Amino acid sequence: MDYKYKIEQLRRQDLLRTVRDRGCPAGRVINIDGRDLLNFSSNDYLGLASSPALIGAAKQALMDYGHGAGASRLLSGGTTVHALLEEKTAAFKGAEKAIMFNSGYAANTGAIPALTDDNSAIFSDALNHASIVDGCRLSAAKRYIYRHNDLDHLESLMKNSPCAHKLVITESVFSMDGDVADIYNLNLLCNKYNAALYIDDAHATGVIGQGRGALAHFNVTPNDNIIQMGTYSKALGSIGGFVAGSEAVIDYLFNTARSLIYSTALPAAAAAASLAAIEYVEAHSELPAELPAELPAELPAELPDLIVKLHKTIDNCRRMLRSKGFTVTLDNTPIIPIVFDSTAETLHISGRLLEMGVYAPAIRPPTVKQPRIRISISAFHEDEDIEHLVNALSEAIR
Template sequence: MFQLNYDSEIEALKRENLLRIVRDRDCPVERTIITGGSRLLNFSSNDYLGLASNAGLIEAAKKALDSFGHGAGASRLLSGGSSIHALLEEKTTSFKGTEKAVLFNSGYAANTGAIPALADGRFAIFSDELNHASIVDGCRLSPAKKCIYKHNDLNHLEPLLSKSRSAYKLVITESVFSMDGDIADIYNLVVLCDKYGAALYIDDAHATGVLGNGRGSVAHFNVVQTNNIIQMGTYSKALGSVGGFAAASASVVDYLFNTARTLMYSTALPASAAAASVAAIDYIGAHPEALTRLRENIMACRRMLIAKGFPVTLDETPVIPIVFSSAKEVLHISQCLIENGIYAPAVRPPTVKTPRIRISISAAHKKEDIERLVNTLSESV
């Protein structure tokens, strides 16, 4: 009789050093975390401002739990929303400088909902080759023609745009690339999109709360928000909460409310999650020093790594990849770090093409944490 069994596939992953293990925590996401019974310095979270365990966010979530209960009970389009969901959309709208914003349950749901809703069969999508899996999956769900352009290479993108016969064009890029930490050339992408009558969809997951005084890449590059720019983002990284959003013109957002399947056919976020996100946006406005601390930590880490001979750039982003030639090597380095009380995860194919240690810097780190990371890394290679 047929037995569903993946043991040989799992064995193959093990042999190739590609088997994933889950490393659950026994504590909040903080500067240090307890996992596998050990307390480790945490260089693995996207909690760039240290807000995931911020007392103000926790208090806001608790208040919302008391007022609105835990479960949302239904999709946003039925009765799943609350006045806090609406408030978060308003805050996100002014934070991002758009006409409107719509919440999703996650950044993943935002990309897999918004991209196929917007890019119908009349469209061609132009997507950076290193775009996140959620963008790739969003593109797969769209009937549009797809063109993949070389990473951040506008000279490759331009002829693809100029040759396209599609009536509607949508260029999609991350602003801060999640595994490489480099920054897309948003300014020139906007110029190029204008030239060829294309819309630009920016995944600001790792720029929100980091670049442009926390407002993201559009503010960072000082480009004018037009009806042709969609700023997607997530509350789950620097904002220390959970949920995704698309901020854009009223026309785009109203259309998404009516067509994005991950919004229409999924239970809304709990009001407590939305309340924590509201508190996070307020926190960023009131605490510019947190962003300064983050920037100082980023630059300190990058400079120390360069001084030890690591091929690292001086991008002002908290994602710092140290690339190695094999999955075996990267697993070994990550294990050495753990044995020395540091957690910086090994990221391997298929998440990335080239195995790497992915360092995430936070405003919560102290200078000695970063020194310890860099010295241990340097001794481990």
């Protein structure tokens, strides 16, 4: 295969990607190629990735357990910190049990094929993340794609499927559009057709439902037919993925999920950082106005209530964008897509933003069908950052 020719094809189609690595911690301002830029490209929604709480927890675990895990989880790669994180994750999600994966991608590509077989039917939202798509492709199940957030179309597919075992899969907050799936009515529909509901909560955990995710947001009680997948790597500021559900589901995944069985475990330091992040979000979901007195000592008291601040910043950004004539959805999530007609136009806008000190890369096919600037809001953004972003976007599209 002529890869040089294929690279040139990508270049001509404005689809060639290049990597730009930062020379600093994740945060509000990042340094790329020697320039300080306002960062609107991160999934670090609560700004915890560089927080002293997570760094301190990781340092202590590094001293206690070393760096590399040395083996897969089913051999000797796990530690008591891994087990504690899984217990905390299950409680955080209201589930009986949880299992940790090396990434959200590994969770979806491991769990989905493991939970289905050739007697199953998978019903997947048309805009689900690539990791879900790949997990479905690895499954032996019959696959159905329903129109995005179209529950009538989903029901028609479920009604006509002869398969006894049905699994509906959706993101809760969609990663490229920022809209929210109707989890309440999806759950009712799954109950009606005796189907399991698999929720990818990656962009909802730490953000909606007082940080606990989509089920809490919609006031849906977890049950044996609901499987919650999520990540520690976005709002929780760490690394790794998880699946939470009934004890039977999680025990089965420990025995069958290939991406878990055949991967070296994440270091204990990563698990410790994730644990510190959940403890922070748990503390703030109970008393969102101030830090509670019983907050663990390793979490610095000067940290603001990040969840509340995040949503105030989201509201401010969406309001200012609308005032400038941008079309913005009503969903109160940190993901705000500004869609353009062509890839060339999107690249031009992204380049103009870069000139004005704003880092917001173009999102292009095949990641999305319609190119866009995907604005990601974080709790670390200040009002003047949002104002600069909106003014820069207005200037860039003139």
